[in-house]
Amino acid sequence: MSGLPFHRRHDVRLALRYVVAVALVLVFVFPIYWLFTMSFKTPDEIFAFPPVWYPRAIQFNNYRVLFKDGDAATVGNSLILATVSTFFAMIFGTVAAYSLARFKTGGENLAVWIISQRMMPPVAIVFPVFLFYVWLGWVDTYVGLIILYTAFSLPYVIWMMRGYIEDIPLELEESALVDGCTRWAVLWKVVLPMARSGLFATAVFTFVFAWNDFLFALVLTRTEVTTYTVQVTHYFGGQSNFWAKIAAMSVLGTIPVFVAVATMQRYLVRGISMGAVKG
């Protein structure tokens, strides 16, 4: 290729990059395509050999069944649990992060202890928590799971928000204090607006953690607050005729996350990169 003039080489390179990019997208998106299209297939199409690559017509029967049987309500449970726990984790986490960032509360030791809580494997937490919740009568309740999700997300929220708050110039807060604002007012009117994009990014990730959780919900729910992730696994088993339900339920549970991420996208890329840089 060295014989080619520079701009030709550049074109060839760009074309090659597109070929590889398209191939990668095909590989990474195909499973999602398969899941989504399966949710619109008829039983005949799902159990066709050789496999059918796209449904002949879009039909919503697989979804209709989920709503008729009430299974779709588990998406509502996931929504309640993830939203409420994100709300509390953001409030408690952000004020704690502010304290750590501005007053160095507890020094570096407290900060390290908090992040070390994030490293605990869920399976090691959920077992003692289960015994504890049986005693409290919190198994299969919203309260139990919301407290667990909130606590489990806190280290992440505190760690991320501490980084964002440290980036805000101290002078702004000082001048607000001089103007006679209370500490709370400074937090509400100066710090939170300044940390807005960080708040959004952190909230989306916190929401997604809670939304995607399976293990905690598997252990701590029975029938009342079953999340959609647990519901999907109820269709596993010997009989393969639940495939349509697996696909439709999965799509129902995936759409809210896709929507959340899509609407917040501009904050997320910054959130990921900054979070990683800050550690």
Next chain:
Amino acid sequence: MTATAHPDRNFKYWLVSPAIFLLLLIGLFPLAFSLVVSFMRITMLETDTSFAGLVNFTQLFKDSRLWGSLFHTALIIAIALPVELVLGLAMAYLFLDKMPGRQLFVSLLVLPTIISPIVAGATWRLLFDNRYGPINQILGWFAGHPVPALWTVNPNLVYPAIVFCEIWQWTPFMFLILLAALSNVDRSLTEAAEIDGARFWRSFRFIVLPAIWPVMAIAILIRGLDLFRIFDIIWALTEGGPGTMTETISIYTFVQGFRQFETSYTAAIAFLVIVLLTVIVTWAIRRMGLAK
């Protein structure tokens, strides 16, 4: 009152107290609780709360299924983590230079990472189906004859199946973080196009890698921790089977606690896992130079 005399002093503690209360409630209290339970002999049938000494802990060392599960976990980490890292880095280089439609490509590529892991596992279970799944069909085109591979049952194929799913879901995460890291490196150093291979490797090794290492190390740590606790994907694909062949430490702990109801013994396992992880993470943080 002191509260009004020194408003700041109490204010900062008020701010952290709800978070610390919750962390103690969910983190420390159950941990202490399980440590106590691990010295007893409680099973779901037997609520013998007399102290059994170290019985459960000596049992840990004799439990070959436990060590097997730790080995399976290590095996999955050892394969998936390097692949995700290298593939993610290669993809980050591919999309580093501007190209029309780059944003769309990146958005599509990160989709697997947002999906719930249990759904990712379920999706691949459908894809891997020996008769109605598309993977065997596609393999059949290349092989020229039908491929009836039993991906989630055949002992030789279960690990590839799990690792494929894992790599599919989490390579985009590595890709996104490394793309951000590479974008922050001086453009002239990352130009792969105009310089030859040898010079590219030298500049990567001595300039680019040190620049992106802090971010890369954290990405490796995060993924390593997540892989250590891998549960959902395996639960959806194989439930630890065939037999106990793909049982990871999380799966094994779950089975002991909630299928066999060995309450005290599970508490001992959970305690071992926490100690083990603390040691490994501390070592990794020092080793990677992440400690300040």
